[in-house]
Amino acid sequence: MSSPSTSTSTSSAPTSTLRGALRLVDYWATVYRRTWRGSIVSSFITPLLYVLAMGVLLGGFVEADPATLEGATSYLAFVVPGLVAATSMTTVVGEVTYPVMAMVKWNKTYFSMTATPLGVREIALAHLGFVAFRVAVTAAVFLAVTAPFGVYESAPGVLGAFAVQVLLGMAFAVPLYAFAAGLRDETAFSLVFRLGMIPMFLFSGAFFPVANLDAPLEALARATPLWHGVDLTRMLVLGVPDWSMVAVHVAYLLVLVVLGWWWAVRRLTRRMQQ
């Protein structure tokens, strides 16, 4: 099918898209001003609960040979970076499922935006920019709150890991945003949670080395974006980066962002023209 003339999209020139997206900053700032208290509180409490339960209490029972812990000297040091990355994933998944459906279907807020000079690129970029901001805040708080546990070996590594959280978050957020933007009905989200997010959360190397899995399952785990993010985060904070693997992980996550963006513009354009 030939693509219809897309009057809701604007020029695809990146600078004008960015300039347009900046006009939406006040909208997202207004939304954030209304909700930040709740999200900040949970950003502080969640890492503490996770690290206490999984790292300190559960970790107390784990007598693992450090040789099998991918460079960590204790289970606590192994699991904390895993939790950082897994939390980045769950944070963005929450931001680009129901909230996107609300913008498109329930409140139709996006339709108020396309009635103005803004187009779908600007709208998607601004929304995803807000998601990036949210994951950045969550990751910064997580890293800061867990610093006293003494598992971080390298300060530049922690800064790198912070940047990785934004990249990892976007690698999930952008494709899932595209999916949500074109979705007619929200029941598919529960499949995303049950068949996508929760298995990844549990089996992508956040809590145990994926080498413990059977070979086919290990291969599957290594194919997930979360594993790439977990491995990257762990190498960086523990100060043992294998630079060729770093390059592979970053490239993998970037490809997801780029493909996701292409898909998002396409799907949202279709949806907004209905």
Add this chain to the structure above:
Amino acid sequence: MIEARGLRKSFGGFEAVRGIDVEVRRGEAFGFLGPNGAGKSSTMRMVAAVSPVTDGRLRILGLDPAVDGPAIRARIGVCPQEDTLDTELSVRDNLYVYGRYFGMGRREVRERVGELLDFVQLTDKADARVDDLSGGMKRRLTIARSLVNSPELLLLDEPTTGLDPQARHVVWERLFRLKQQGVTLVLTTHYMDEAEQLTDRLVVMDKGLVVAEGSPLQLIREHSTREVAELRFGVAEPGAGHDRHVERVADLAERVEVLPDRLLLYTADGEETLAKVHERGLEPVATLVRRATLEDVFLRLTGRTLVD
């Protein structure tokens, strides 16, 4: 302001707009009158440069929406059929963020928001959440929002549907003020009184086509008599209908329309016709003489009533 030639819109295999010609001039109030599903909103969304034209030619402010969508949208105001307000934000914030979408400066928007709140009489609700507003207030807020960029052309898709009579009059009065200020208004409605009150010129749409065009008065003059005598008989039994009544009064009027519960006699002098009806010994449950309206025009043109 708007020029459409052979304008069409299809959704999949279904044609919602089937080739319409419309021209709207600067400063006029133009209406699309039609029943549910006539294709009014589909047309408005094309004119608003958000829904691509399937076929035909469309120019808004002299620009082609397929090429200059953003430039067109920058200069028009849109009040969609369904409210798209952010219900969790305050009244003021809804207007403020919307002004920012047009690239207006923060100070400029703030001043404009104050004026608009006054204009739609929502100043004392400025800090209320939209969720807590009545339907009429939400509609006024949507209208205020569509004015934030001081548009030359304002598109209103069913501005008063669902409002009570008093709220409708408030909206009408505001729209009338805008018209006086020189804003070109284009509105859709399925209320004939709204079309009569607000528009200088209108098209009657049905099933994706324009079936008539003109000023409300012209249309009534062309397609109806001056007065209508209504004879109510109660709902006829299926099959029997009001045919036997029709036979007895057919020659008293230029035209007789049969509705489920009444007959409409189109005539120049309703009272006189009614007197003759009584002379013939017909005894309707109730009678009424009224001026012909666009409703009658619509009935004439399509064989159906506007609001069912």
